[in-house]
Amino acid sequence: MLYIKCPHCGLRPQTEFSYGGDATVKRPELNKEISDQDWDNFVYLRKSPRGKHLELWQHISGCRQWIKVERDTLTHEIFTTLKANENI
Amino acid sequence: MSDNFRLDKGGLINRNKKISFKFNGKKYFGYEGDTIASALLANGVHLIGRSFKYHRPRGFFGAGVDEPYAIVQMNRNNEVDPNVRATEQELFEGLEAKSVNCWPNVNFDIGAINNFLNKFFPAGFYYKTFMWPKSFWYKIYEPIIRKAAGFGAASIKHDKERYEHKYEYCDLLIAGTGPSGLASAYAAAQNGARVILAEDKSRFGGSLLTSEVTIGNQSGQEWAEQIISELKSMPNVIVKNRSQVFGYYDHNMLVMSERVSDHLPKTDKYTPKQRLWYIRAKEVVISSGSIERPLVFGNNDTPGVMLSSAAKEYIKVYGVLVGKKPIVFTNNDSGYETAIEFKKNGVDPIVLDTRKDADSEIIKEAKELNINIKFSYVVVAAKGYKKVNSADIAKISDDKKVISNVENIKCDCICVSGFWTPTIHLASQSGNKTKFNEEIDAFVPSHSKQKETTLGSANGVFTLEENLKTSFEKGSELSKKITNKENKVSIPTVVEKKSSKHDKFWCVPLPEGKNYKRFLDFQNDVAVSDIQLALREGYRSIEHVKRYTTLGMATDQGKTSNLNGLQLVSEVENKVVPQVGHTTFRPPYTPVSIGAIVGREVGKHSKPTRKSPMHYWHEKNNAVFVDAGVWLRPRYYKQGSENLFVASKREAKNVRQNVGVCDVTTLGKIDIKGPDAAEFLNRVYTNAWLKLPVGKARYGVMLREDGIVMDDGTTTRISENHYHMTTTTAQAANVLSHLEYYLQLVWPELNVNVVSSTEQWAGAAIAGPKSRDVLQKLFPDLDVSNEGLPFMGYMEGNLFGVNAKIFRISFSGELAYEVNVESDHGNFMWEKIMEIGKEFNIQPYGTEALSTLRIEMGHVAGSELDGRTIPYDNSLEGLVSKKKDFIGKRSLSKKAYLEPDRQKVVGVVPLDKKTSIPEGSYIVKDAKAKLPNPKLGHVSASCWSVEYDNPFHLQLLKTEKI
Numbered sequence A: 001m002l003y004i005k006c007p008h009c010g011l012r013p014q015t016e017f018s019y020g021g022d023a024t025v026k027r028p029e030l031n032k033e034i035s036d037q038d039w040d041n042f043v044y045l046r047k048s049p050r051g052k053h054l055e056l057w058q059h060i061s062g063c064r065q066w067i068k069v070e071r072d073t074l075t076h077e078i079f080t081t082l083k084a085n086e087n088i
Numbered sequence B: 001m002s003d004n005f006r007l008d009k010g011g012l013i014n015r016n017k018k019i020s021f022k023f024n025g026k027k028y029f030g031y032e033g034d035t036i037a038s039a040l041l042a043n044g045v046h047l048i049g050r051s052f053k054y055h056r057p058r059g060f061f062g063a064g065v066d067e068p069y070a071i072v073q074m075n076r077n078n079e080v081d082p083n084v085r086a087t088e089q090e091l092f093e094g095l096e097a098k099s100v101n102c103w104p105n106v107n108f109d110i111g112a113i114n115n116f117l118n119k120f121f122p123a124g125f126y127y128k129t130f131m132w133p134k135s136f137w138y139k140i141y142e143p144i145i146r147k148a149a150g151f152g153a154a155s156i157k158h159d160k161e162r163y164e165h166k167y168e169y170c171d172l173l174i175a176g177t178g179p180s181g182l183a184s185a186y187a188a189a190q191n192g193a194r195v196i197l198a199e200d201k202s203r204f205g206g207s208l209l210t211s212e213v214t215i216g217n218q219s220g221q222e223w224a225e226q227i228i229s230e231l232k233s234m235p236n237v238i239v240k241n242r243s244q245v246f247g248y249y250d251h252n253m254l255v256m257s258e259r260v261s262d263h264l265p266k267t268d269k270y271t272p273k274q275r276l277w278y279i280r281a282k283e284v285v286i287s288s289g290s291i292e293r294p295l296v297f298g299n300n301d302t303p304g305v306m307l308s309s310a311a312k313e314y315i316k317v318y319g320v321l322v323g324k325k326p327i328v329f330t331n332n333d334s335g336y337e338t339a340i341e342f343k344k345n346g347v348d349p350i351v352l353d354t355r356k357d358a359d360s361e362i363i364k365e366a367k368e369l370n371i372n373i374k375f376s377y378v379v380v381a382a383k384g385y386k387k388v389n390s391a392d393i394a395k396i397s398d399d400k401k402v403i404s405n406v407e408n409i410k411c412d413c414i415c416v417s418g419f420w421t422p423t424i425h426l427a428s429q430s431g432n433k434t435k436f437n438e439e440i441d442a443f444v445p446s447h448s449k450q451k452e453t454t455l456g457s458a459n460g461v462f463t464l465e466e467n468l469k470t471s472f473e474k475g476s477e478l479s480k481k482i483t484n485k486e487n488k489v490s491i492p493t494v495v496e497k498k499s500s501k502h503d504k505f506w507c508v509p510l511p512e513g514k515n516y517k518r519f520l521d522f523q524n525d526v527a528v529s530d531i532q533l534a535l536r537e538g539y540r541s542i543e544h545v546k547r548y549t550t551l552g553m554a555t556d557q558g559k560t561s562n563l564n565g566l567q568l569v570s571e572v573e574n575k576v577v578p579q580v581g582h583t584t585f586r587p588p589y590t591p592v593s594i595g596a597i598v599g600r601e602v603g604k605h606s607k608p609t610r611k612s613p614m615h616y617w618h619e620k621n622n623a624v625f626v627d628a629g630v631w632l633r634p635r636y637y638k639q640g641s642e643n644l645f646v647a648s649k650r651e652a653k654n655v656r657q658n659v660g661v662c663d664v665t666t667l668g669k670i671d672i673k674g675p676d677a678a679e680f681l682n683r684v685y686t687n688a689w690l691k692l693p694v695g696k697a698r699y700g701v702m703l704r705e706d707g708i709v710m711d712d713g714t715t716t717r718i719s720e721n722h723y724h725m726t727t728t729t730a731q732a733a734n735v736l737s738h739l740e741y742y743l744q745l746v747w748p749e750l751n752v753n754v755v756s757s758t759e760q761w762a763g764a765a766i767a768g769p770k771s772r773d774v775l776q777k778l779f780p781d782l783d784v785s786n787e788g789l790p791f792m793g794y795m796e797g798n799l800f801g802v803n804a805k806i807f808r809i810s811f812s813g814e815l816a817y818e819v820n821v822e823s824d825h826g827n828f829m830w831e832k833i834m835e836i837g838k839e840f841n842i843q844p845y846g847t848e849a850l851s852t853l854r855i856e857m858g859h860v861a862g863s864e865l866d867g868r869t870i871p872y873d874n875s876l877e878g879l880v881s882k883k884k885d886f887i888g889k890r891s892l893s894k895k896a897y898l899e900p901d902r903q904k905v906v907g908v909v910p911l912d913k914k915t916s917i918p919e920g921s922y923i924v925k926d927a928k929a930k931l932p933n934p935k936l937g938h939v940s941a942s943c944w945s946v947e948y949d950n951p952f953h954l955q956l957l958k959t960e961k962i
């Protein structure tokens, strides 16, 4: 079970969080033209890297904040955690 | 025949407390402090079960967790406990145990026929058998194997015992209380660290309980006792016996299973049977010791053949002789320690040492005691069926290839020692890259991945002096890093006997013309010949050999067999062991009961139960409840002998004719505030929200980015910047997370806050032609006329002193209102509604009638918004704005979503007006058509229309195709 440092609350067990996927995906802006291909990529296409991965978790049983976690998908090592508005 | 093998004195058992117990129906006596194994051995019982595959007689092989044979089934306090190791189960008065894996009984076992048919049970037997005619498997093999196989039978009854989970945090978790565990725990505790020290046995001390050493001026055992009692008195230390750390998971989380009450006849009130500890440790010390390796020879599974360390433990801890004419067969000095113990207790052992010559302090002592020692000697084969009665022994050449001078000598046990295997399971589970240590022919931990340190013989170091020194230092160093405190501990002097080098020899060659089975894995019956066959058949990777032969895959996880298996593969393959590598160690290290894993989350505790504030009113009024997610909701209110069908029809009819009231507390509610709230809702919902006036509600549909409908509900503008959103019961949590996602990550510039208010409000839906009359009487001061409170209108009121929110919304097609009050007043509101509604023939209605009313109206709900449908499929396209952008809009122009033959919600009435089609039924054009018969859709909802008195269904159907 992972031990995740919520930037708002501190170290908490994985059971308090829910997983939110790739944190580098940016939602296309509203009211802007976008090709079918680009939209499909946004909705469906995700990388599945072996190694470092910046991902979203929500501290659902805590502060309810969405946070960013840089984690190694192979070793589960967590390098850093960030608030929603922070970037590496 | 019940010989007495108990010594007159000695051991750590309590001889003042005699205990009676039953094994296979027969009564025996033992003492407090015995295990089932030691007590049976004291009674001369060696036959405990049958082996897994060949059903050969099996006895005791070890004295602890490594035991591969002695698995019993227990009956404790009317509960069945399968897969109990007799070497670990402590005796209590009245204990009842029986053999497993034998049928009809242990002495006459029908499965033993497998032993004589063993040509048909080679490596890969199961795989090969599946290749045979199918009918053979179903009719002949499977039923017999089912009956004859397995390690006990689980009860089909609900387990009444209580199991608990516990979460702990510590600076140092130390697994194992041998010398290294004790020393590191002591040093860490002195530095003020929070320490958890765990021992799987009932007694602390590990190897110190059986070794002849002096620490300071105390015996090893006395020293262990003193350290433990000091540690127990310290507030920063938790000391636990009967506790096995069995799993090492990510981020230094370890799981330990504590057998709290298994050693007692029954579990005390308010205590669990077992407790599972989830421990997050800053540092972990693995001092789990080592397990003696068997030597491999013919019929080495015969009862009476056991590890020499086990024989020593039975003498020193339990005062029990495992035999009176022992052979000690060894390739190192450990066997001599066992021989010396026999000799000291008046039994003459013969030592067969595979080494040509060896000399050390221990061997000298054995010689001084006049123990018969034969160098360059081996056991070729054990003789005897249910118990060893003699052994063929022989001289072995210096190159260990040739045996000669075979002779048969009488014996009643053979104690084997093939040197020691460090217990690296936990280290390996933690991700440690282990390495092969040529010195000891075994793997030891190497590079740590997590914060873990292995000490003592688990690390391949076998001298006490060195282990104590390293462990005191490591314990101090690891804890100092955490506590920044250092209290130096002086390291005591140690007196121990020095050993000489072990012999790498481990497997005795077969004599000319003999075909003895030489076992590697005693629990899964894997013999040398099975591995050789697997290699001949082309299996190379050790992981494949393991799976094909099942070597090391039994419940003992190959504790005694792994290394010998590797040695054999490396020999046949002409590789060195490290090239072969070892298979992956996975948790659990020892079997863990399902009860402990589940903990208290059984029955009604398997999930939380949420009840509305009106729950007890429903209960008192004969509500029959249904699970709605984690909520309990009234399905119908039973009157007299009514069933579901009759009651729900009556309730629905009363709504259509008079007025009904339904508990809608479970609906998800989200409070939304902020200057940008309207803009936010406009992006979340498919329809337009910017112009919704204060005091009005609106129905809305929200999508996921892929265009699928996520949820629907009404949202009301309470004031300029304040909205009250409702969601379906099931989606409440997901919708909140969804809103938070967009506010926190996608549009942080929007000034909006959301919070769940589901628990804050109790809700009652009042529906039916007379609902306005009821409402008017509830709120006599308000104008609730059609003009005063129009459709989708909202107002606040005072319900006999309680603040209320009133919404005019309908789910049933009837005139209807929803009244919300703060949860604490929910029951008050409900009783008032019932009291006032009486003159209008009000009746409560449950979810079944609620469903009927909405299905009749063709109003979609969860069974249509099932995570696969878009607005069009639900005929909700009218709510999809063409003017503005919103979440998921871009997906709606996807080709697949524009196909003309999409399934669409339709209402269906059977032609005969009688036949009801169950929900979930598939719709095909011709039920008799050949397969594959294309599916046109399915029935999503089904009811009996009270309006027309016939069945009525909603279906998701490809209407184009009909």
Ligand SMILES: [Zn+2]
Pocket (backbone or CB within 6 Å): A006, A007, A008, A009, A010, A059, A062, A063, A064, A065
């Ligand atoms: Zn948090």
